[in-house]
Each structure stands twice: as C-alpha cells, then as structure tokens.
Amino acid sequence: SVTDQAFVTLATDDVYCQGALVLGQSLRNHTTSRKLAILITPEVSSGMRSVLRSVFDEVTEVDALDSADSVRLALLQRPELGVTFTKLHCWTLTHYSKCVFMDADTLVLCNVDELFDREEFSAAPDSGWPDCFNSGVFVFRPSLKTYNLLLQFAAEHGSFDGGDQGLLNSFFSNWATADIGKHLPFIYNLSSSAVYTYIPAFNHFGRDTKVVHFLGATKPWNYKYNLQTKRVMQDGTTSGSFHQLSFLALWWNIYSASILPLLE
Template structure:
C-alpha cells in the first residue's frame, strides 16, 4: 500500500532464478541468481520506453534526459569497461524481446557471471561496438567500486554525479543509523569519506521521507539509533524470509542482517 501511494503503478512479477551456482561462485555473489527477475521489465508494453534502475540505485539529480536515449543504452562497468553495468539501462518494452531473452537464458552458459549482467551483456553483445550514443556517461551509474579504483575522478566529478549505484555486497540498509547525531555504524572499513557521505544521504532520505510512511511502526522506533537491539541472536532471520518480514511487521527492526 505504501508503494502504491508513491508510484503510479505497482506490478508483482514472478521471480526468475538462474540457479547457476558455478558462475555465481566465481563472482562470490550467490544471491545474484534471482536478478534474472528483471527480465520481466520487457513485458511493460503499456510504455513505449523505460529506464530500468536496480533497487540499490540512489538518484541524486535529474535523469529524465535518459529517455532521449535508445535501446539498448547503458554505462560501462567499472570492473570490465567492455561490458555495461546492468543496474541502469534504457530499453523498449517488447514481449518479443522478453520471449527471446527467456529462450536465450535457458541455454547453457547464457550468463558468464550467473546473474543478469552476464546474461544481458551476452544478449546485447553488440553494445560495445554499437553507436556511441548508447554508451551512457558514467555519471548516470557510478558504481561503488569506483570509490576504490579511481577516487580522484570521483572527487573531481562529484558535483556532476546523477546517480550512485551501491553495487557490491554492502548496501545502505546493512548499516545502522542514529538520527540524533547522524552517525552510521556497521561494516564501514575501507569506505572513503565521499562514499560515507552518499550512504549518509541515503539514510537521511530514508529517515525523513520513507520512515514516516511506514505506519506499522510507532514513534518509539524513531528514538535513538535504528539497530537490532530488539532482537536476540536467536531471533535474527534471513532478509526477505517470512520470519524476517513478520519481525519487521511487529516492530522488531533488523537493519544489519545480511
């Protein structure tokens, strides 16, 4: 209901999993198998053109001009620039493209990393040599590893960044936030000051704009820091599990579980 209050249309989709344990092991990200689910976005034929954003993306500035791009437009992946990062891309919904993607995904080794990025890079393999206008500027998808590999550039272009993509295993919701002193705690080892600033900005919006809409929580949950002190070790659950969702619904907040 909260999503429906903030978005024009909310659509439930069927989960798709690559179940490609071998390639996911190489990536050390076994949880990414379910990212095949994003293929469903090609079914949105009620729209002529769409921009897909991963749920760990944080929009800092206007990105409406992405709709001036054509399918398939995406930004280079910082880890292997001949590939695009699939967290942000421009596409045209088409049931025929969906059908072809599903057929392609069923083939052996369709995805070189076991996730959607490997799959989409193989399917749209002409992206690397296609029209340069389909190569989005990096400022539209600044991934977390850029903070480690090229911090000087991040510092130089900080004020031009349109979107931060918290790619990798550390997500903002894995941290705890204290609204009284605006401090973050958790696994922040090795995080640059700039990245900490972006993580803090995400949490400020979460606290100021999202949290008040979650009517299942009472005011006492806004005092002090958001943490897992209300749960004993035996009561911590896997994120997304029925037990985890039930704990949230009854007011037992767990932001640090992985």
C-alpha cells in the first residue's frame, strides 16, 4: 500500500535542512501519494525541527555515524562526506515496507512515485564511473538485518571512497551486472554538472529530466539569489552555464516562495 512507503532524506545540520525542505516541497508540489520522512542528527536546531515538521510527515533523530576513515576521506578532498554514513540509518525505518532515499541536494521536477515499482537495490549510474551507482537516489527496503549487515561490512571493509557511496557499491556489488531492472534511468538522478560532459545527450534527453542532483561541493544554497530579479547571481568562484543556472533558478524559486517564509 502507499501509506507504508516513504521518500526519505537526511540532514545533519540546519544548512542541509534548507536543501531537504526544498526537496520535500518539490515532492509535495508534484502531489506525491507517499509519506515524506527525514533523518536528522542532534545538531539540527529546534526552530528548524518545527519547520521540518510542516513539510515532512516524520522527523526522526538519529546519531551521527562517522566512517572514521580520515585517510580515504582526505583522498576525496571532501572531509564532510563522513557524515553521509549516517545515511545507513534509513534501513532502520522498518515501519515502512519500501522507501526511496533522496539526497538533500536533489529536486524533483515531476511526480516520481513510479520509483516505488522498483525493488531494492535500484539506483542510477554515477556519471564519473558508470559501473557504480550514484547513492543520491535509491530504492530500498528498510530492514534491521540489512542495517546490521551494512554496519558489519563497513567495519570490516570500510569504504573505498570514504563515504556511503563506496560502501553501498561494495555491499550491493552485483548492481552493475545482475538485473537491468535495478538500473534507474539517468533522468532520475541527473547530476547538473555531468550534463556538460555530454551536451548533445543532454540536448536530446534532458527535457525528460525528473530529478536533478546538485552533486559536488557547491550547493544551490551557496549561491546568491536576487529576490527582485529572480536570478541566481554568479561570482568568481562559481561557474555554471545555462542549464545549470536554470536548474538552480528552479531550486531558488521553491526556496524563496515556499521555504523562506517558513524560516522567517
């Protein structure tokens, strides 16, 4: 049934909550029939928690789970990714039969409830290494058994990239070859930066994009936005071309219209 299925996201601080709120609002705008759940850590402020409760059906506090693997994380130049191990807690939401996890830096452009027709473990290819899936959008079945196996696997093997994506790819290691039904089309997790490595494909297929993923160090909330002109402003440190800017403008439209009023 649809009431025991949920979209799940994660935010470990008030900054990532801004992304989670835009994601949640985008799912609401496209009238999802599923529940909206968010995992947070103790750092999230009480003011933010009450705003989260106005967009999400369920706000669950979990402990931060760090991969404690500073060597591999340093290789990635992304020390903040250790907290993404916290993602594994999503398998503990066993009051749902099936869930779709979405990073807080994703945005849906249309209703994507058909994702619940997929089975664990379904995900889209990563644009950097397509035999790996990107762990920003995936279909899973909450299960304490799986959760414990994941923790055990993490303790024994660590993660080849220091984050959840390396761990999950090693754990669900037959994803690349076993079942094409578990390969989500790239339009369910389109990384806005990957577009520019294959522009003709984006021009051909990009209009069907269903989920945008603002992967990478610069997130939508790091840009400046002019509330009067409704334009995303670029400075010397941020670069982006037309499509990237139009996805950013979509994010900022939702943020300024629906989220900022809640935060004031």
